[in-house]
Amino acid sequence: MAEPFLIGDRMTGGYGGADILHGCTVAVDKGEIAVIVGPNGAGKSTAMKAVFGMLDIQSGAVRLNGEDITRLTPQARVAKGMAFVPQTSNIFTSMSVEENLEMGAFLRRDDISGTIEEVYHLFPILKEKRRQAAGELSGGQRQQVAVGRALMTRPTVLMLDEPTAGVSPIVMDELFDRIIEVARTGISILMVEQNARQALEIADKGYVLVQGRNAYTDTGRALLADAEVRRTFLGG
C-alpha cells in the first residue's frame, strides 16, 4: 500500500498533562480531500496542531511526501509546503484584505502578485473588498481571507480547522465548492468539520475521531452509508 502524501501516523500526545491523542492517525493523498469529524473535545484540533508541529507528540510520526518531519517547527513545515488555517484568530482583523494576503506570503522572496490574483479569482468578493479591514467582513468572507492567506505560500497541503464555523448553509456550500476547486489544482486538503454530513459528501477520505482515537476510517461515501456512523455521529 502506498504511503499517503501527508500522514500523522499513530500520534500520541497532548499539551503536557494527560495525553489527548491516543495513537491517532490522519492522512491525505495528493489532490484529495480528507475530512476529520467527531464530537466536541474529541481531539480534532489537537490532531491538526500535532500534524502542523504545534505540539510535541510522545510517539508516532508525521511524514510529508515520504520525509519524516516529526521534529520540524511549524515554520519549517510551511517552508516544506504545508499551510494551516487554525480554528480561531486566523486573520489580522485590523489589516486590509490585501495586507492579510501579503502577510501570508511572508516566506516568499519572489513576486507574489500572480498568487494574489489567483486568490481573487477563487474569491472574487475579496478583490472588491481588498482595501477594507478584514475585521469588517462577514463571517464567510473572513474565512475566505483566512483560506486565501494560507494559499499565498503556494502550499502542497492545505489544513483547515472548521472553515465553515458560524456561516450559513448557503455560504458553507459555496466555501466547500471553492475547497473542491483548490483540491482539483493538486493541493491536498486536510480539514476538520462540524458539518459532518456535508463535509463527508465532498471527502475522498473521512476520519471519525472519538476521545483521541480513530473510531471509523473510510471513504466519505462509505461513512455516510454506515448505519452505525449515521446513528451515532450524523444524527440518523
Ligand SMILES: Nc1ncnc2c1ncn2[C@@H]1O[C@H](COP(=O)(O)OP(=O)(O)O)[C@@H](O)[C@H]1O
Ligand atoms: N491548549 C490546550 N491546553 C490544554 N488542553 C487543551 C488545549 N486545547 C485543547 N485542550 C483539550 O484537549 C481536548 C481536545 O480538544 P480539541 O482538540 O480542541 O477538540 P476538538 O477540536 O475535537 O473539539 C479537550 O479535552 C480540550 O479541553
Ligand SMILES: [Mg+2]
Ligand atoms: Mg476543534
